[in-house]
Amino acid sequence: MPTILKQEHTEMQFAINYVNEVFELVQKRNPYESEFHQAVKEVFDSLIPVLARNPIYIEQNILERMVEPERVISFKVPWVDDHGAVKVNRGFRVQFNSAIGPYKGGIRFHPSVNASIVKFLGFEQIFKNSLTGQPIGGGKGGSDFDPKGKSDGEIMRFTQSFMSELSKYIGPDVDVPAGDIGVGAREIGFMFGQYKKIRGGYVAGVLTGKGLQYGGSLGRTEATGYGTVYFVEEMLKDKGLSFKGRTVVVSGSGNVSIYAIEKAQQLGAKVVACSDSSGYIYDKQGINLETVKHLKEVEKKRIRDYVNKHPHAQYFEGCQGIWSIPCEIALPCATQNEIDEISANMLVSNGVVAIGEGANMPSTLDAMRVFLDRKILFGPAKAVNAGGVAVSALEMAQNSMRLSWTFEEVDAKLQEIMKNIYRNSMNAALEYEAVDNLVVGANIAGFKKVADAMIAQGVV
Known part of the structure; x- marks a missing residue:
């Protein structure tokens, strides 16, 4: 085997070994979290050629650092139903990676929500947010509360209790949640009102997906x-x-x-x-x-x-x-x-x-x-469904500037963002000899921006 081919083979094998070692560690540290394992596996498989060509990512142990959330918050959410019975649900917020900006990601209310679901969503959010080109990091949250069949009063009391605890960990420059499954305009409104009450004043940029009357964005x-x-x-x-x-x-x-x-x-x-x-x-x-x-x-x-x-x-x-x-x-x-x-x-x-x-x-x-x-x-999802968080970032920008853009302005920006995500994913796939494979392309394009920022900021 020619020397250059032998070297490439060695670098590729070294990258494969590193990926396998870190993935085994993920499984060991996070037993029974099948959704999280699945999300990590899908990303890791795409990154082998990047790691082989850029050994600094291995030297800096980027994968192990990236799969470990910066902070995992789990908390009790007590509330009272319409019959006066006290109920208790579990709340979560995973602040996964802030290398390129404040944590950004939705809140999901659904009976299936557990640590694995929130961690898989937060991990995906790192790369999705990176792909948008906006300065936002990855996070996610939620609760096993089921809003189906609940009255507006019950949902209000639950979300107020949920926000009473969550408010300790979020802020416009720290962590900016949004909606997801089970969390729409009604739930965001109740949470925003409770946050405003706790903080003693109006803070527009703490949540996105808000109503148009109080800082929301057209097109969100x-x-x-x-x-x-x-x-x-x-x-x-x-x-x-x-x-x-x-x-x-x-x-x-x-x-x-x-x-x-x-x-x-x-x-x-x-x-x-x-x-x-x-x-x-x-x-x-x-x-x-x-x-x-x-x-x-x-x-x-x-x-x-x-x-x-x-x-x-x-x-x-x-x-x-x-x-x-x-x-x-x-x-x-x-x-x-x-x-x-x-x-x-x-x-x-x-x-x-x-x-x-x-x-x-x-x-x-x-x-x-x-x-x-x-x-x-x-x-793939991290590229295709990035439009929501992209416009959430545009909502954050409008809140910071105290401006409101027209629907046409927001929609034009959204179209341009989605075109750029597609083009950047295609180019990354082409660069690493995975032509037309947008799974590989999106993972690589999203990863490199975050990994480079992590290296620039040192071991933190």
Whole structure:
């Protein structure tokens, strides 16, 4: 073997050994946290060529430093329901990495929330926030509280209790939470009011996703869904394709899903299915978005009620079957690991052309391998759904300047950010000989900025 090839082989093997050692340590230190392991594994596999070519990252032990959160906060959240009964939930905030800016990431209220879920989301947020080009670090939070079926009074009392503890650890230049699953405008409003009361004054920049009346940004509601479609649009353009005339399936029917459907329809697509945690609807004539919006945003009803207003549509119990519907573009916008290997193979067999992950880590590692091996255009979550946090950062900027931009200004900035994320991810993939692999590209592009900042700041 020529000397230069032997050296490259040695460097690559050294990088592989380092990655394996750190991943084993992650599993040992964080037992039973399968979602966190999955998120780390997906990133680590992409970084081997970067580590081989840049040994300083190994010398500085960047991976081990990056997988250990700077701070993990777990706290009790007591509250009183409408019947006077005292309830207790658990709250979390993981402040993962502040190398490039204050911690930034949503708060999720859902029964599934635990340390593993919050850590996987916070770890992903490091790279997602880096990709936006905005000066924000990675964090995430939440609680196992379930807002479904709760009155406004119960939700207010819970969120006030939650914020009473969280307020000790956040601030405009320290940690700026936002919404996520189960946390919308209502919950953000209650938390903002409680923070204001505790701090004794108005502090606009402590939360994003606020109402327009008290420091929120136009375009924030639409940002994650619109951003998802803007990214996929760029991915399609590079192959001479577009949304126009395409059949699309979008999972979920929350904020991200609704606005992904809206933008896809505006670009000429026919969206035929969406879902909630109970089941999914199939409307071969095309989803009537106004009906979905009214059901979910006004009436707070289940997606099954769609067929009452559109009897030609079909409702099916259970969520998994939505991926059996033939489509050319799939936008998983519901939750983590909703597409497994079986569903991925079904989508491919039915002619899917492109996947855009609007939710956080909605495809299992096996499903991702199916898409990549079959050369399906695949946009990973940390790149595709970065629009929400990007506009959150724009909201922070407006708060700092005491300005409010128009919807058109915010939307134009969002489109430019999503185009840059796509282009930077593609260029990173090309540089490291992984052409068209946006998983590798997004991981590398997001990692290098944070890793370089960590090295510049010393061992802290």
